[in-house]
Amino acid sequence: MASKQHPPHGGQAKKATASGWIGSALEYYDFFIYATAASLIFPQIFFPSADPTVAIIASLATYGVGYVARPIGAFVLGHWGDTHGRKKVLILCMFLMGISTMAVGLLPTYQQVGWLAPALLVLLRLIQGFAVAGEISGASSMILEHAPFGRRGFFSSFTLQGVQAGQILAAAVFLPIARFMDPADFNVWGWRIPFLLSFFVIVAGYIIRKEVDETPAFASEGRKGDVPKAPVLEAIRHHWPDMLRVIAMSLMNVIPVVTSIFGAAYAVQPGYGIGFHKDVYLWIPVLGNIVAVLVIPFVGNLSDKIGRRPCMIVGSLGAGLMSYGYLYAISIHSEALAIVMSLLMWGMVYQGYNAVFPSFYPELFPTRTRVSAMAISQNIGTALTAMLPAIFATISPPGSTDIPVTIGSLALFITAIAAFACWTARETFRVPMHELGNPKATPVAESEYNASREQAVMAARMAKRGA
DSSP states (O other): OSSSSSSOOSHHHHHHHHHHHHHHHHHHHHHHHHHHHHHHHHHHSSSSOOOHHHHHHHHHHHHHHHHTTTHOOOOOOHHHHHOHHHHHHHHHHHHHHHHHHHHHHHHOOOHHHHHHHHHHHHHHHHHHHHHHTHHHHHHHHHHHHHHHHHHHHHHHHHHHHHHHHHHHHHHHHHHHHHHHSSSHHHHHHHHGGHTTHHHHHHHHHHHHHHHSSOOOEEEEEEHHTTSSSSSHHHHHHHHHHHHHHHHHHGGGGHHHHHIIIHHHHHHHHGGGOOOOOOOHHHHHHHHHHHHHHHHHHHHHHHHHHHHHHHHHHHHHHHHHHHHHHHHHHHHHTOHHHHHHHIIIIIIITTHHHHHHHHHHHHSSOOOGGHHHHHHHHHHHHHHHHHHHHHHHHHOOOOTTTOHHHHHEEEEEEEEHHHHHHHHHHOTTSSSOOOGTTTOOOOOHHHHHHHHHHHHHHHHHHHHHOOO
C-alpha cells in the first residue's frame, strides 16, 4: 500500500514523463530555431546591413529579449500552474509558443518594411519568452509529483532530455536547408520553413498533453482546500532564500549562450573572420545535444544515489573551465577541435547541472507554490543572462584577438557564482514529497531510502517485462 511518503508510481509516472519529454522537445524546438536563426541569418535580413557589427549585436539582442519577457511569463504562468493545475498551464504554454513562432516565419524583412520588421520580431520574441517561462517549471513539477520516491532525479531529468532533443530538432531542420538550398533562396524564404512547421507543434502538443492526469500532489491540495489564492506572494514571503539560490544557479544559462549563440556568431559571421560554414557549424550543437540526450538520464539517476548538489557543483565549475577550450578551438579555425570541445563541455560536463536542476529546483519548494517559485526564480536568473550574447559581442567585437580568454573568464566567473549558490543550498534527494519545501525537513534514513529506490527500480523492471 502506498504511503504518504512513498506515493503510487504506476502508469501515470511514465505517461507524465513522456508528456514532459515530448512537450518540452516540441516547445524548445520553437524557442531554439529562433536562436539558430538569430545567429545565422537574422543579421542580414532584419537589420541594416551597412555595419556588420551593429547587425550582429542587434540580432543577438533580439534573442535576449525573449529572456527579458520570461520573468513576466513566470509570474503569470506560475500563478496559473499553482492555482489551476500543471496540466492546464502546459497546454497554454504550447499554444502561445507555437502561434508566435509561426508568425515569425511570416514576417517581412528590413528591406521590405524598414524598422517595422525588427520591431515585429521583438514583439514575437517577447511572446515566445513569455510562453516558455512556464514550460520547464510546469513539466518538472508534473513529472516530480508523479515520480516514485527515490527516483525523482531520474524521472525529472527527462524534462531536460526533451529540451535537448528539441534543440537537436531545431538545428537538424536547418541543416538540409542550409546545406542544399541556394544561399539566395535560403535568405529569402528557406529560413522560414522551420518556423512555419510550428503548426505541427501546436497540434502534436495538444494531443499529447491533454491525455495526462493532474498530479496526485496538486489534486490532494485541491481536495483539502489548500490551493493558495496568491502563490507568488506566498512563495516570496516564505521561500525567498531558496528563490535567490535558484536565481544564482540559473546563471548557468551562460554555457548555452557561449556554445550555441555567441559561439555561432563568432564562428560564422563574416566580421569575425573565422569562416566556419553555416551548415558545418550547425553540427556542433547537434552533436553536443545528441551526447547530452544520452548522458542526462545517467546523471539524473546518479543524483538519486549521491545527491543533487555534488552533480550540479561539478557540472557548473567544469563547464565554466572548458569554455576556454571551446572558444580557443574556434579562434584557431579548427572545426574538429570545436566539435570535440562542444561534446565535452556541452554534451557531457554541463549535464551535471542541466540534468539535475529539474528535480533539485522544485524539491526546494512545497506543492502549494512549487511552479510559481521555480518559474519566477529560474526565469529571473536566465533573464540576467539574456543580454550576454550582445554584451559578449560588444566586449569582444569583430577584430578582437583575445576572445577565448576574455569570454572564457567571464563564463567561468558566472558558473562559479552558480556553484557557490548550490553549495549553500540544502540537499533534497532523500526528503519525502510531503516535506519538500520545509528547510527543517528530516531526510529519511539512508537504508530506508535505498530500499525505496530498489523497490521502485524493481517495479519499473517488472512493468517493462509486462509491457
